[in-house]
Every structure is written in structure tokens, then in C-alpha cells.
Amino acid sequence: xxxxxxxxxxxxxxxxxxxxxxxxxxxxxxxxxxxxxxxxxxxxxxxxxxxxxxxxxxxxxxxxxxxxxxxxxxxxxxxxxxxxxxxxxxxxxxxxxxxxxxxxxxxxxxxxxxxxxxxxxxxxxxxxxxxxxxxxxxxxxxxxxxxxxxxxxxxxxxxxxxxxxxxxxxxxxxxxxxxxxxxxxxxxxxxxxxxxxxxxxxxxxxxxxxxxx
Numbered sequence: 001x002x003x004x005x006x007x008x009x010x011x012x013x014x015x016x017x018x019x020x021x022x023x024x025x026x027x028x029x030x031x032x033x034x035x036x037x038x039x040x041x042x043x044x045x046x047x048x049x050x051x052x053x054x055x056x057x058x059x060x061x062x063x064x065x066x067x068x069x070x071x072x073x074x075x076x077x078x079x080x081x082x083x084x085x086x087x088x089x090x091x092x093x094x095x096x097x098x099x100x101x102x103x104x105x106x107x108x109x110x111x112x113x114x115x116x117x118x119x120x121x122x123x124x125x126x127x128x129x130x131x132x133x134x135x136x137x138x139x140x141x142x143x144x145x146x147x148x149x150x151x152x153x154x155x156x157x158x159x160x161x162x163x164x165x166x167x168x169x170x171x172x173x174x175x176x177x178x179x180x181x182x183x184x185x186x187x188x189x190x191x192x193x194x195x196x197x198x199x200x201x202x203x204x205x206x207x208x209x210x211x212x213x
Contacts, residue, residue, distance in 0.1 A: 046094070053086045055079050061133070065098075071107075077115035084119055106130060108139050135188050143192040147199040153184040 015022040043063075051058040056069035056079065067087070069080040091097045100119050104127040107114050117124045129138040129145060136146035157180045165176065194200045 050087070050090055054083050056083050071113055071115065072111050073113060077113055081117055084117055088119060100124070104130065106139050108141065133188070135192055143194060144196065144199055146192050147194050150184050154181050157181045157184065
């Protein structure tokens with residue numbers, strides 16, 4: 001842990017704007033740190049034991065945490081609630097509280113007993129859909145809402161191209177399409193690849209519309 005001590009010791013930071021520097025501060029963190037930078041590495045070390053004493057599966061990505069459990073009866077829901085209590089104890093010990101207002105429960109499956117769960121003496125809200133890493137997840141595990149969202153974003157970009165670009169040169173339009181439109185249709189497509197015909201038709205229509213114009 002010596003390198004952490006050396007990195008934090010007497011460290012200051014300031015902002016430079018047009019050659020003028022702000023007053024140095026002794027707290028806070030910089031933006032744009034890499035995944036292996038000191039700030040990120042220190043945070044990962046700090047939360048490394050978050051999943052200790054957890055019976056179910058816990059997923060951590062940056063500062064987002066997901067607790068996943070199969071709940072088919074009251075005993076399963078009790079185990080899940082005990083895991084939530086364990087997370088509460090961790091936050092008290094390390095003084096890094098969860099924002100309970102942003103925490104929610106998604107019940108998936110017909111056999112789920114839909115129990116109520118608590119954190120910090122507050123009932124967690126129930127959600128039918130949640131955006132996770134840019135993908136809209138719904139409690140029925142269908143991808144139609146995410147497809148509609150991706151198509152909407154692609155349509156807006158296509159409209160912007162049509163309004164602002166006078167040239168209809170196919171090479172220029174294709175370059176703009178690949179750069180600005182296609183990423184919205186392909187982002188994490190391996191996870192939400194459309195399987196309903198109505199979603200597939202929209203998908204391929206967005207692919208061809210720019211060339212038709």
C-alpha cells in the first residue's frame with residue numbers, strides 16, 4: 001500500500017483557464033482518469049470486499065452494483081434481504097452509502113414471489129425497465145423498447161443529416177451514416193439483437209433509408 005500513500009501524500013490540484021490558475025485544493029479527484037489510473041485502481045481496491053458475506057450473485061461495474069437472486073419462495077426472498085443487510089453493514093463500516101432513492105428492484109419470471117425489500121429502513125421501489133450500460137432491460141426480457149430507442153436515435157441523426165447536408169453524393173452519405181448512425185444500431189447488438197419481425201423490419205429500414213435518398 002506504499003504506492004497509494006505516496007500518491008495521496010501532499011497532493012494538490014488546480015484548474016488552468018486561459019493561462020490563469022485557480023487556488024489549489026486538497027480534496028476531490030481529476031476527470032478523464034484511465035481504467036488503470038491511480039484514482040480508478042484505488043476505488044476498485046476500496047470496494048473489493050463489497051461482495052463478502054453475500055450469498056447471491058453480485059455484479060460490480062465502476063460505481064454501479066447489481067444484486068441478482070433466484071426467488072421462488074419466501075426463504076429465497078429472506079436470503080436476498082439478508083444480502084441487502086450485509087451491503088448496509090459494508091456501507092456503515094466504510095462510510096460509502098448507497099443512494100437508496102436510485103436503488104430499485106426488478107422482478108423477473110412468473111414464479112417470482114414479488115416480495116418487498118428494504119435498505120436503510122426504506123422500501124426499495126419496483127421498476128419495470130432499467131437502462132444498464134446503455135441497454136434498456138425490461139422485466140419481460142424483451143428487447144422491443146431498446147430497439148425502438150435505438151431506432152429513434154438513428155432517425156434523429158438521419159433527419160439532421162438530411163437537413164444540414166446539401167450534397168447527396170453516395171460516398172459522403174455512406175461515410176456520415178457509418179460514423180453517426182450505424183453505431184446507434186450496432187451498439188451491444190450481440191446482447192439485444194432483434195428476433196421479432198417487426199423489430200427486424202425497422203432495423204433494416206434504418207440501414208437502407210440513407211442510400212435510398
